[in-house]
Amino acid sequence: MNDLVDVSLQVNGVRYDVAIRPWRTLLEVLRETLGMTGTKRSCGEGQCGTCSVLIDGEVVNACLYLAIEAQGKEIETIEGRPEGEPVLQQIQRSFAEKGAVQCGFCTPGMVIATKALLGDNPQPSEDEIREALVGHLCRCTGYVQIVEAIQDAASRLARERLR
C-alpha cells in the first residue's frame, strides 16, 4: 500500500497541499506536518479540549478528527489568519488581562472555544459560558478568571461592534 495521500487543507485562510497518511488525525497533521504547535495535545480522547480547532466555524476536538476528512473545510486554529484576527486578538487580550492564563497549556483550546461561543451567542450568561466550556480542563483550576475573561471579551467585542 502506498501510504501517502495528497490532500489539500485550508487552514486560517491559507491553502496547504500536503501528502499525509490516512490514519493521521488533524491534530497530528497541524502540529507535525504544518508545524502549527499552538494547538495542544493532551488527553487524546476528547476529554480535555486542548486540541480544539474550528471546522467550518464549529469547535471540534482535532485529536478525534481524521485530517483526510477535513479536506474542503475551513479550519481555524489558535495561530489565526496571517493578517491578524481582531476577535481572536481581543479574546487573547482579555485572557491576559483577567489573569485567565497560568501555565497556559489549556489556553489555546479555551480561546478557540470562546471564539465559537461568541460567534453563536455574543452575550452569553455565566451559565452559558460554563456550559460551553464543559469539554475543557484547566489543571491550574483557574476557571473563575477564565469565565471573567470571556465576559470581558464579550462586552468589549460588543462595544467594538457599536462603534
Next chain:
Amino acid sequence: MTYLRRLPKFEYVGPRTLTEVCSLISGGAPDDAMLLAGGTDAILQMRRRERVPRRVIGLKGVAELDFVREQADGGLSIGAMTTLHSLLSAPAIRQRYAILHETAAQIGGPELRNIATIGGNIAGALPCADLPPALMTLDAQIKLSSHRGERWMPLRDFFPEFGRTVAQDDELLSEIKLPRPAPYSAGTYLKFHDRQSMDMTVVGVGAFVVLDDDGRTVRELRLAYANGAPTVFRAMKAEAVLCGQLFGEKVLDAVAEAACSESSPRTSWRANAGYRLSLIRALTKRAIRRSWQSASSQKGTK
C-alpha cells in the same frame, strides 16, 4: 500511554453517496472494513487497538444522510449522519421530542456534539450509549440500507448482544424514524454519572408515559435502559405493570422491582452491579414520576 498512540494503519475511502457506501460494503467483510461516522468512539477504539480495520469507510462526506425532516404523517425522520449538535438545533426535536433534545444535551460537550452522530451512537452498539434508550422510548424505527435494498425494523430489536447489532455485514444504518407523539404524553431521560458533564453513563433510564384521555390513567409506558444490561434494552415486563393503571407510588414500586429483575448490569471500576441496580430502582421511579407529571399537566392544553 494509550492516549499517545497513533491510529493503526488503514486505507481510507470517502464515498459521497449512500449508493457508493452500499456498493463499498456489498462484499461484507466484517473486520476488514469499518464504517466511520463521527468517530468519537471509533477513533478511540482504534487507538486502543480494539478495532484494527484494514480499510476505513468515512461517512462524513455523505450529505444525503444528514437531515432532520418532518413527515406528512406527523412523524420525524432523521438521517444517520446528523450530528448531536444538529439534533439540538432542530426546532421540531426541541418542541415535539423533548426527551431526545434533553438526552443529546447531556452527551459530552460542544466539541464532541459537533462531531458525534446519532447513527454512530446507535450503531456502535455500546450499552452505555444514551440516545438508543431515549429513542426506544419514542418507539423509533430504523432503516438498514444495502445494495440489496432497504428494510425497516424497531430499534428495540437492533441489539442482540453486547457490541453487536442485527445488521448484516453489507448493511448500514441510514435513517431513524420517530412516530408522531401521542396527546398527553411525555418522557424524560435520566443519566446518572459522576461529574454531571463529560462523563460516561453509570446508568441511564428513559421513561415515556402516554395517558388516556382522562389525563390520569396510564395507557402506555415505555422504559429503556443504558448500562442496565450488556445491551440497551426495553423493560417490557416492567412497562406492563403500569399499563391501564392509575399512577401511584405503590404501583411505581412494583414497576421498579420488575425493571430490576429484567436488568443484569455489570460490575466495573465505575460501579458494581448492586449499586447499578439501586440506581435503576430509584431512577425508574423518578423518571416515571416526572414523565407522568409533565404528561398530565398537558391536560386541557390540547
